Structures are given as structure tokens and as C-alpha cells.
Amino acid sequence: MRVWDDSKVTMFDVETSGAKPEYALQPWRILSGDAWVTSFVSMEWVDGKAIYTGGVTHDDNLPVDEGRILCRRFMKDMLTMALDEGRTLVGWHVAFDAAVCIAYGFEKLVMQAKFLDGLLLWKHFDMEPEYEMAAHKKRPYGLKDFVTEYLPAHAGYEEEIDFHDSSPEARAKLHAYNEKDNRFTRIGARHWFKQLGPRQLKAALIEAESIPMVALANLRGLPIDTLVAHELSCKLANDAKRQAEALAEFGVTEKVVRSPVQLAKLMYEDWGLPVLKENKSKITGNTTRSTDKEVLHELAFIDPRAKQLRDYREALNNRTKFAEALVKSIAYNEDERTHPQARIFGTYTSRLTYSSGQKAKGAGKREGTVKGVNLPIGFALHQMKNDKLFRAQVIVPPGYGLLEFDASGQEYRWMAIASGDETMLSLCEPGEDPHSYMGARLGHVDYRELVRLKETDPEMQRLRKGGKFGNLSCQYRIGDKTLMVRARVQHNIPMEINEAKTTNFIYKRTYPGVPKYWDRQINETKQLGYVETFAGRRVQVVGDWGGRMAWSMGSTAINYKIQGTGGDQKYLAMAVIKDYLVSVGGYFIWDLHDGLYSFVPVQKMQQAAIDTKRLLDNLPYKKAWGFVPPIPMPWDAKMGFSWGDLKEVKF
DNA sequence: GAGTAGAGCGCC
DNA sequence: AAAGGGCGCTCTACTC
Numbered sequence: 001m002r003v004w005d006d007s008k009v010t011m012f013d014v015e016t017s018g019a020k021p022e023y024a025l026q027p028w029r030i031l032s033g034d035a036w037v038t039s040f041v042s043m044e045w046v047d048g049k050a051i052y053t054g055g056v057t058h059d060d061n062l063p064v065d066e067g068r069i070l071c072r073r074f075m076k077d078m079l080t081m082a083l084d085e086g087r088t089l090v091g092w093h094v095a096f097d098a099a100v101c102i103a104y105g106f107e108k109l110v111m112q113a114k115f116l117d118g119l120l121l122w123k124h125f126d127m128e129p130e131y132e133m134a135a136h137k138k139r140p141y142g143l144k145d146f147v148t149e150y151l152p153a154h155a156g157y158e159e160e161i162d163f164h165d166s167s168p169e170a171r172a173k174l175h176a177y178n179e180k181d182n183r184f185t186r187i188g189a190r191h192w193f194k195q196l197g198p199r200q201l202k203a204a205l206i207e208a209e210s211i212p213m214v215a216l217a218n219l220r221g222l223p224i225d226t227l228v229a230h231e232l233s234c235k236l237a238n239d240a241k242r243q244a245e246a247l248a249e250f251g252v253t254e255k256v257v258r259s260p261v262q263l264a265k266l267m268y269e270d271w272g273l274p275v276l277k278e279n280k281s282k283i284t285g286n287t288t289r290s291t292d293k294e295v296l297h298e299l300a301f302i303d304p305r306a307k308q309l310r311d312y313r314e315a316l317n318n319r320t321k322f323a324e325a326l327v328k329s330i331a332y333n334e335d336e337r338t339h340p341q342a343r344i345f346g347t348y349t350s351r352l353t354y355s356s357g358q359k360a361k362g363a364g365k366r367e368g369t370v371k372g373v374n375l376p377i378g379f380a381l382h383q384m385k386n387d388k389l390f391r392a393q394v395i396v397p398p399g400y401g402l403l404e405f406d407a408s409g410q411e412y413r414w415m416a417i418a419s420g421d422e423t424m425l426s427l428c429e430p431g432e433d434p435h436s437y438m439g440a441r442l443g444h445v446d447y448r449e450l451v452r453l454k455e456t457d458p459e460m461q462r463l464r465k466g467g468k469f470g471n472l473s474c475q476y477r478i479g480d481k482t483l484m485v486r487a488r489v490q491h492n493i494p495m496e497i498n499e500a501k502t503t504n505f506i507y508k509r510t511y512p513g514v515p516k517y518w519d520r521q522i523n524e525t526k527q528l529g530y531v532e533t534f535a536g537r538r539v540q541v542v543g544d545w546g547g548r549m550a551w552s553m554g555s556t557a558i559n560y561k562i563q564g565t566g567g568d569q570k571y572l573a574m575a576v577i578k579d580y581l582v583s584v585g586g587y588f589i590w591d592l593h594d595g596l597y598s599f600v601p602v603q604k605m606q607q608a609a610i611d612t613k614r615l616l617d618n619l620p621y622k623k624a625w626g627f628v629p630p631i632p633m634p635w636d637a638k639m640g641f642s643w644g645d646l647k648e649v650k651f
Numbered sequence: 652g653a654g655t656a657g658a659g660c661g662c663c
Numbered sequence: 664a665a666a667g668g669g670c671g672c673t674c675t676a677c678t679c
Contacts, residue, residue, distance in 0.1 A: 129669090259675050260658050281657070292659060317660070321672065347669055351663085356672070380672055383661040411663090476667035483667090551666050559668045563663095593663045593669090 001088055002201070004193045009116070010053065010087045011182040011189075012042040012078060014100045015174055017058075017164045022375055024163060025358055027096070027219050028335050030103035037071050037100060038163065038171065039178045042078045043186075044087075050183060054078055057171045068104065075101055079109040088114040092143040092185045095344060098215035107216065111582050115211040118185050120345055121192035122146065124204040127348045128540035129556055143181060146188045154184070199536025199626070203568060206535070206624055207344065209575035213588040214342050214352070221337030221378075222394050222589065225642065229327050229393045236319035243312035250305060257313050264289040273299055273306070297489045322390050325356055325379040332376045340378030342590065348539050349560060350567030352591050354381040381590055384643075392644025401605040403586070404638040404646055405616055406595035407569060409434065414562045414569075415475055417534070417629055418521075421513025428631040439467025441510050442503060466503075469493060474507035476559055477518060518558050525557035533561055535568035535625040566594060569633070572624050576615050584608050597643075609637045609649045 001008050016024040018035035029035035041055040054074040058067050079101065082089050091097045094117045102110050119141050126141075148155040161177045162170050196204060244254065251270060256262045267273045268289050276298055277290040291309075299306035329338040346353025357374040384390060396402050407413075412434060416424035427434040433451055440447040443463040453460040469491055473483055484500035487493040495503075508515050525531050526545055530538045539560050543549050573596060574588060581587055586600035586608060600608045616635040622628045638646035 255675090258673090261676070279658070286657090288658080290658085313659090317673075320674090321661075325672090346671090349669055351669070353670060374672095380661075380670095382663080383671065385661065386663090473667075478667045479665065481665085486667095552668095555666085555668060563669065566663095595663085 001205075002198070004190050006045040006048075008085075008087055009090050009186075009189075010042055010044050010078060010082055011090050011186050012040070012097065013091055013178050013181045013185065014097045015039040015163060015178050016100060017166075021164045022358065025096075026333070026339070026377065027099040027103045028221060028333065028337065028339060030100065032335065034334075036067065037104070038166075039175045040071055040074055041175070041178045041182055042074070043179070043182045045186065050186075052179070053081075055175065055178075057175045058166075072104055072106075075104055075106060076109070079106055079113055082113055083109065088116045090116045090118065090185060090189050092118045092181070092188070095211050095215040095218065098212050099219040102212075102216055102219055108582075110212050110215065111578070113212065114209075116189060116193075116205070116208050117211060117344075118143065118146070118189035118192065120208060121189055121196065121204055123345050124200055124207075124537065125192050125195045126540075127345075127538075128542065129348050129552075143184055143188065147184050150191070151184065151187065154180070197536070199532075200538055202624070203533070203535045203537040206568070206575055207350065207571045209578065210344060210571055213574055213578055214344055216587050217589050218339065218341050220397075220587070220589065221333065221335065221339040223336065223397055224326050224330050224338055224393050225395045226327065226330065228642075229323055232389055232393065233319060233323040233327065235389075236315045236323060239315040240312055240319065243308050243315065247305060247308055247312065252309070252312070254316065257309060257316065260288065260291050263291045263309070267291065267299075267306075267309075271303070271305070273303060294485050294489050318385060318390070321380065321383075322385055323393070325376065326393055328376040329356070329378050338378050340381040340590070349563040350537060350571070351563075351593055352382070354378070354590075356380045382592060388644040390644070392642050394643040396599055396641050399601060400586070400599040401602050402589075402640055402643065402646065403598045403600050403605060403609060403612070404595055405573075405612060405635045406592075406638075407566070407573075408634045408636050410566050410569070410594040411475065411562050412471060413629075413631060413633060414534070414565050415514065415517075416631060418561050418565075419511065419513040419517035421511045421517075424511050424513065425631055430632060433464075435468035435471055436464050437467065438470045438507070438510065439463035439465070441506055442466050442470060465491075466493060470503050470507050474504055475514065475562075476555065478504070480504055518554075521557045521561060522554045525553070531557050531560040531564070533564035533568050534627050534629075535565060535572075537564055537568055539564065568625070569619070570594065570596065572619050572621070573616055573635075576619055577612055580608075580611060580615060584611075605639055609639060610651065613637055613649075613651060 015038045016035055017038045018024045018029055023029040023035040026035060036058060038058040042053045044051050044053050054077055056070050056074050081087065094115050098110050098115060122141050144158055147157065157180055158177065161174060163174065193201065244252070251266055256266055268275050275289045276295050278287045279290050280287050293310060296306045296310040326338050330336060333339055340354040340356060342352045342354055344352060356376070356379045358377050359374060413428050416428050426432065427437055436450045436454055437447050440450045440463065443466065445463065450460050450463060454464050469487060473486060480497060480500040483504060484495045484497050487495040487500070525541050529542055530540050532538050539556065541553050541556050543553050545553065570591060581598055584600060584604040586598050586604065588596065589599050590597045613635060619633065637649040639649055640646040
């Protein structure tokens with residue numbers, strides 16, 4: 001659909017409830033009968049007039065099964081008609097509704113159907129990063145927010161709706177409300193659809209193809225090896241305990257370590273350590289003495305207790321966030337799965353983000369829901385430590401294997417293209433190794449010699465590691481000091497400030513096209529007021545280029561084209577592999593920015609790796625974006641049976 | 652008790 | 664003068 005055509009769309013929306021009110025937002029509870037649809041409405045428009053094409057309210061007098069049969073009938077009609085007539089199903093935050101349809105038994109139809117999302121279109125039109133710290137609250141893009149802003153006469157139409165009251169009157173009201181949702185969804189989706197330029201629209205439509213995949217992934221969830229999780233939890237508890245015992249005599253307790261204020265007092269007043277760094281609040285202007293990782297790293301040279309503090313805090317943090325959270329979510333969900341919920345267009349660069357919890361809000365007065373409580377449905381998947389011990393917790397469902405594809409050197413390659421730097425471009429050709437090249441430049445050795453010895457010679461390995469660090473860190477105007485700290489603290493690479501200076505200097509001399517790209521990109525963005533990815537997706541950059549936010553705005557100009565294109569590339573990849581995955585009985589399960597993970601039946605894994613690789617290495621960039629990358633864009637594959645134990649697939 | 656600010660930190 | 668970017672989660676401190 002390139003222009004909005006009422007004869008090619010169907011609006012729909014589902015309302016849900018459950019054994020507890022908050023279960024309404026947990027579609028996997030539908031499978032166990034603990035959540036259900038209370039109202040389903042689909043509508044079409046002919047000559048501008050709304051036609052109610054299907055709908056049902058949940059009648060609590062009927063047994064749950066019979067209610068479901070009724071609802072299923074309408075859902076099935078809607079889905080099959082949409083497929084037969086080539087209609088797109090339009091909703092607001094529609095991955096949720098799609099997940100409900102899958103839970104009601106229509107996985108096959110949902111995976112074939114086309115979806116569109118009003119929220120998604122609005123974001124594509126409107127997205128701009130927040131530069132003012134004081135205004136860091138994100139703009140909401142809910143349907144209610146759209147109505148309040150653009151249809152103020154109808155603002156507040158959702159008030160007094162009770163999603164969980166099963167009386168006939170309340171259900172009738174709910175159903176009428178659902179119908180309004182459909183009407184407003186059409187107005188909103190149509191409005192934003194028409195506002196978008198052709199390339200923006202195309203990018204949005206490609207992104208929208210991920211909706212059923214994300215719906216299915218959110219619904220299915222991930223199996224966890226609870227034994228591994230338990231062992232990890234114990235190990236981290238022991239690590240913490242060891243440090244706690246060693247530090248106890250110096251006044252360290254868990255409470256102190258977890259509190260920056262108390263820890264600062266202990267270290268700087270009681271122990272008399274020097275204050276190496278201060279934090280200044282951008283809002284209040286208050287300064288506090290930093291106790292962060294970098295400071296502890298530096299202090300460890302004069303007092304070994306600083307290292308112990310760091311280890312102690314790290315063990316405590318990691319245990320809560322990456323071990324206990326998984327176990328807790330498994331227990332809470334009651335389906336032996338953890339359900340990190342992916343949000344499409346979670347960031348303005350179009351990455352998916354994952355949330356670990358569901359906020360129980362509203363309906364606080366109703367039994368069973370405490371307002372403000374965070375329900376532990378998943379974990380912060382996109383932040384999971386890159387460590388075998390942690391990742392091994394995530395396993396596969398019986399009969400499946402895990403297949404990972406990641407876009408090889410994604411940001412390096414897009415930077416090569418964006419900057420047009422000859423050296424970078426040539427290093428993206430088959431057989432070259434950019435990190436060895438940079439390592440050779442930094443270490444004053446011969447590039448080919450380094451490549452030849454990089455597997456065997458420890459010194460060459462060290463140089464290549466430094467080259468990789470330089471390539472990845474210097475791409476976006478990093479400062480010498482930050483570069484040094486980052487090398488030392490995060491990568492354990494010893495580095496003094498002079499060496500950091502040299503690294504930055506050599507980077508710019510190696511790739512002279514990159515600093516030129518920075519300038520060009522900033523100037524272009526000043527002119528246009530927005531930045532565009534290679535796919536045509538845009539983000540607005542408006543503000544005072546002479547003011548204090550100018551640096552941030554410039555960084556967005558530089559950064560967005562690269563990261564945003566990475567996001568577009570991932571969505572294109574998802575769209576292309578969707579049908580193939582279905583055909584082998586597999587499904588997309590999560591993403592990690594430049595990596596796509598799928599569950600595939602064991603006996604199909606090998607073949608799926610080969611076929612998927614072929615699809616991904618030949619993505620239809622020209623057709624999708626009207627742009628052909630001048631260099632190869634290869635994908636690497638790994639497979640295995642747990643996230644912590646994936647083996648490279650050789651082709 | 653609820654809500655927010657801030658620090659710190661995990662990933663790519 | 665100096666400044667990689669993008670996020671979400673967890674904890675404490677503080678305010679009302």
C-alpha cells in the first residue's frame with residue numbers, strides 16, 4: 001500500500017482481562033486460561049463510512065471455552081478476509097493484539113498477515129531526540145495521547161472504562177469504547193500515513209513487517225535452564241560474600257556498597273582516599289564525589305580495597321539483574337518461560353528495546369493489583385552480560401536449536417559507506433581485516449604480516465585487539481581522555497593519555513574521510529533540520545546550533561545515519577527471513593541490535609543456516625531503499641543449544 | 652507511602 | 664574547554 005486506501009485496510013483492537021487484572025497484558029496467560037479477550041472489534045470504511053465487520057464481547061455467563069469459540073470465529077473471519085482481500089490490519093501498538101490472536105490459535109494466519117501500527121507511523125513522523133536534560137521525559141505516543149492532542153473534543157473518552165468489570169453494562173461500555181479506539185486508530189494512522197514522505201513510508205512499512213514476528217517472540221518467551229541460573233546465583237552470592245568478609249573490618253556493608261553517598265563518605269572521609277572525580281548535576285548543579293567504576297579502577301593503584309569494592313558491587317548488581325531476575329520471572333509467569341517484552345521502535349535509532357517488567361498501574365483499587373509494583377515478567381535482555389556463564393541460562397525449547405546471525409562489522413561498514421573513505425571501503429572487501437589493519441598502523445608493523453600471525457603470535461594478537469578497540473571507539477568523535485579511560489576500565493588495555501592522543505590521531509589519519517564526514521553531516525543536518533538513514537528513515541534535529549546543545553545535536557547528526565541504517569538493515573533482514581523461518585517451522589525469538597536470533601527445529605538447523613545466510617547476504621537493498629551498498633554486507637552465523645554456547649558456522 | 656532525581660552500569 | 668552515541672534496570676536519597 002503506497003497511498004492510504006480504505007478498501008485495503010481493516011482496523012481492529014482487542015481488550016483483555018484475566019484472573020488478575022494485570023494478567024490482561026500478559027498474552028501467554030491466555031494459553032493457560034488465566035487471561036481472555038473481553039472485547040474484539042474489527043471495522044472497515046467504505047466511502048468514508050465506518051462498517052462494523054466483526055466483534056464480540058465476552059459473556060461471563062458462558063463457560064470460558066464457549067466465549068473463546070465465539071471470539072475465535074470473528075478473529076478467524078477477520079484474518080482470512082484480510083489475507084483474501086489483501087488488506088492490512090491496522091491497530092495501535094498492534095503487536096499486542098497480534099500476540100492475542102496467536103494465543104487464540106491463529107499463528108499461521110497472523111504470520112502471513114500484513115500489519116500496520118498508528119503508533120509506529122507517528123513515531124516515524126515525529127521522532128526527535130531530547131536534548132534538554134530537564135525535559136528528558138519521553139513524549140508518549142499512545143492512542144489516548146493522539147486523541148488528546150489532535151481530537152481534543154474526544155479527550156478523556158477512556159475515562160470510567162473498567163476493563164475488568166464483567167457486568168453486562170460495563171461490558172457494553174467497554175465494547176463501545178473499543179469501537180471508538182478503532183475509529184481513532186483510523187484517523188491517527190491515516191493522518192501519519194499521509195504525512196510521511198515516500199521513502200519514510202517505505203521504511204516504516206518494512207519495519208511494520210516485523211510486527212507478527214515480535215508478537216510471536218513476546219508471546220512464546222524464552223526457556224531458562226534453572227539449574228544453571230541457580231548455580232550462577234550462588235556463585236555471585238559467594239563472590240559477594242568473599243569481598244564482604246574481606247572488607248568488613250573497614251566498615252563496608254552491603255548497604256554502604258549499594259549507596260554512592262555512603263560509599264563516598266567511607267572512602268573519602270573515613271579512609272582518606274583522594275577524590276579523583278566529581279559529578280555535577282545538570283539540573284540542580286549539586287556536586288557529589290564519584291565512586292564509579294573508573295574511579296575505583298584508578299584508586300586500586302593506591303589502595304587494593306578499591307578493587308575489592310568494585311568486585312563486591314559488581315557481584316551484587318549482576319546477581320540481582322542477570323540471575324535472580326530470570327528465576328523470578330520464571331516463577332511469576334507460571335509457564336516456565338521468561339518474557340522480556342520487545343518494543344518495536346524503542347529508540348529513535350529504531351532499535352528494539354526490551355523491558356523486564358510490567359508496571360501495575362491504574363486499577364489500584366481493584367483486588368490483586370498493587371499500584372506501582374513492577375511485575376517480574378522478564379529481564380533486560382538487551383543488557384545481558386556478554387559472558388558465557390550468564391548467557392548459558394537462556395536455552396532452547398525441546399526439539400529446537402538456536403541460530404544467530406549478526407551483521408558483520410555493521411557500523412564499520414556503514415561508516416565506510418557514509419564517509420566514502422577509500423581505505424575503509426577497501427578494507428570491507430573480502431579477505432581484508434580492518435582491525436588487523438588498524439592494529440598494524442598503531443603498532444608500526446606490516447599489515448599482511450599481522451594478518452598472517454594473528455592466530456598464533458601473542459604480540460600480534462595484542463596489536464589486533466588494540467586495532468579493534470581503535471576502530472570501534474574512535475568512530476564518533478571520542479575525546480582522548482574518554483578513550484583512555486574506556487581502554488583501561490572496560491577493555492583492560494593499559495593506556496596513558498599520550499597513547500590515547502596517538503590513537504585518535506592515527507585513526508583520523510588512517511581514515512581521513514571520517515572527520516570530513518563528521519563536518520559534512522553536521523552541515524547537512526543544519527540545513528535540513530533532520531538526519532536521514534540510507535533507507536530514508538528520518539529523525540528531526542532542531543535546536544540552537546550555537547547553544548550548549550550543539551555538541552549533542554552534532555553527535556545525533558553523525559551517529560543517527562550509521563546506527564539508524566543499522567536498524568533499517570535489521571528490519572529488512574527480519575522481513576526477508578520471515579517466510580523462510582515459517583517454512584522450516586522456526587521463529588524469530590530476539591534481537592541484539594546487529595544480531596538476530598531464531599529458534600529452528602533441530603533437524604533443520606544446518607540447512608536453515610545455509611539458506612538464511614544466502615538470504616541475508618543478498619538483502620534487496622535496491623528494491624527496499626533505492627540504494628545499493630558499494631561493498632558486501634555479509635552476515636556471520638552461529639548455532640547451538642544455549643545462548644552461552646554458540647559455535648561459529650563455517651560455510 | 653508514592654513519586655522523582657541521580658548515580659551507576661549492563662549491552663551494542 | 665571539552666564533549667562518542669543509543670537505551671533500561673536497580674538502587675538510594677530526597678520530597679511531599
